Amino acid sequence: MPVSSANNTQHFDTIIIGAGAAGLMAASKIGQSGLSVLLLDHASKIGEKIRIAGGGFCNFTNTHIDGFDASSYYVSENPKFVRYALSNYTAEDFISLVKKYQIPFTEKHRGQLFCDRVQKASSKDIIEMLLKECQLGQVNLKKETTVEAITKTASHFSINSSLGCFTCNHLIIATGGLAIPKIGATDFGYQVAKQFGHTIIPTRPALVALHFDFWEQEGFTELAGISLPVEISTNFSKKPKDRITFDEDLLFRHKGLSGPGVLQISSYWVPGKTITINFAPKVDIQTALITLKTEVKYHLERAISELVPAIPKRFIQFWLNRAPFCEYLATPLPEIPHKILEQLGSSLNAWTISPNGTDGHKTAEATRGGVNTKELNTKTMESKLTENLYFIGEVVDIVGWLGGYNFQWAWGSAVCAANAIQEKDPHLSK
Incomplete structure (x- = not known):
């Protein structure tokens, strides 16, 4: 549970900014480990990019990723950065989660898995699944929240927001890239990365006409x-x-x-x-x-x-x-x-x-470029420049092929960060 200080500032083990695919996955995993999690998003609707993916049927992973080096399916200055995350949390792992929630799915083309429209499954089922996983972890989710400033002391991060001030031991940036601004995409994650000394590989639209x-x-x-x-x-x-x-x-x-x-x-x-x-x-x-x-x-x-x-x-x-x-x-x-x-x-x-x-970012499905992977730990997604700061999902300089590869990167990178935070926490039994 979060802890309130004398000045009414709430403290959490982890704060995650961005409640998209990567943010929801990280929040659920960390919350279910017993740590307190605050998940912040500026949008009024959660998981909009998941909702519109695959024409509303969410191409949530690709089975071609499993079993070998999947870096050839990704575009980056350093595509091999994805290897650990995708082998640590596989397509089959996410499929197991989908099966747990009894969401019907089908393979359409070359390993691409979609919610099965014939059985009336849709992207909304994936969003609901992730939200239920967050509820199991007692994740504190705040929508329509603007983050105004982030500062760091020797012991914690402070987040000044439209809802007040929050502090945390670990901060995860899961704000995505620039694709489809009409559903809320911004450069916020890149600005945070720059604030803490990271370089940004130049961005441009990907998976675009x-x-x-x-x-x-x-x-x-x-x-x-x-x-x-x-x-x-x-x-x-x-x-x-x-x-x-x-x-x-x-x-x-x-x-x-x-x-x-x-x-x-x-x-x-x-x-x-x-x-x-x-x-x-x-x-x-x-x-x-x-x-x-x-x-x-x-x-x-x-x-x-x-x-x-x-x-x-x-x-x-x-x-x-x-x-x-x-x-x-x-x-x-x-x-x-x-x-x-x-x-x-x-x-x-x-x-x-x-x-x-x-067509530009307005219709692109993803963003090429982002936080330089050379400045992140490939196994934990933690910044090499700032302790306890993590970048996951599309905000990183990783973009996958069309066909579920970007979602699997979101799931895999989120789990890496979640596992790393659990490993660090002295209160959790090993």
Whole structure:
């Protein structure tokens, strides 16, 4: 239980700022160990990012994380920082918690686990589960609370807030990144980190749609709504083995490109660099067209449609109406010069384009950059610069792939901090 001093300041073993995924998990674990916990959040609704995740069905983890080094699924100046947290608290551990609360779930794609809409489960069930876990730990949760100042003495932290002053032995910052400010995202966590001497890896939107300056001028708005499977790659390295590639769906929009493939590559894309899209990953179109040229008298539209059935007809028609292909729309395949077929194949198998920006933080699903991991203990999330100060979740320079990886980082990093605080407390029996 919290302790009140003569000046009516309440003291807690641990104060956590930020009641999102990481904050709720840390609070529940620490509270259930017998320590007093105060969980503060400036929002009126708790866990909004959990609520909207996965279209309201919360992609809460990914089973591909378990069993090996999962750092390849994360973007950071130091991606291997995630290894201990993700092996210490696994996807299976969180799944066990979900099963304990009898929340139905399903695997949709490549290890991605969602609440099962068929059985009427949703993101709200995950939020309720975490809140119940906090209740079991008698966590003192305060919403709509603004933190005005944080100071530290030799023995404790003092938190001045809109509800008054609180003190604690341990302080956890779980305030997230800059993604989706309309549900409360701010740079508060970065400001706290800077206050205590930490460096911030420059932030930018991640898992976000891309824009292109030629889009309207060249009529690509006509393709809005078309979705198709592609292979999408970065081009920031001249060595093919160092390029990042995803086999995912792509979605054409009025303003540019989105869909899982684009969201994934956006976390790696470097402004000023190009990306390459292969609309027919399993077909060498150039070679296939030249071979087909000796066998049939098709026109180009039929030839492409039969070679790559996954490409929508509307897309093929648009592509072939662009120069120089438009000059050969009515020309039988055998009469089309090799050079044109080679150019068409190259444009469909390796369309290289340069994004000029993104949708920004307003629609990004995560934030790249954050508190420098070199200044944190990989096993405890504790600051190497300030004793008993911890940073967990998205505020750290860790962003995962689309598909439950960011939630698992939130759970794993939270448990690391919770375990470390329990280990330090002399009042708990070991």
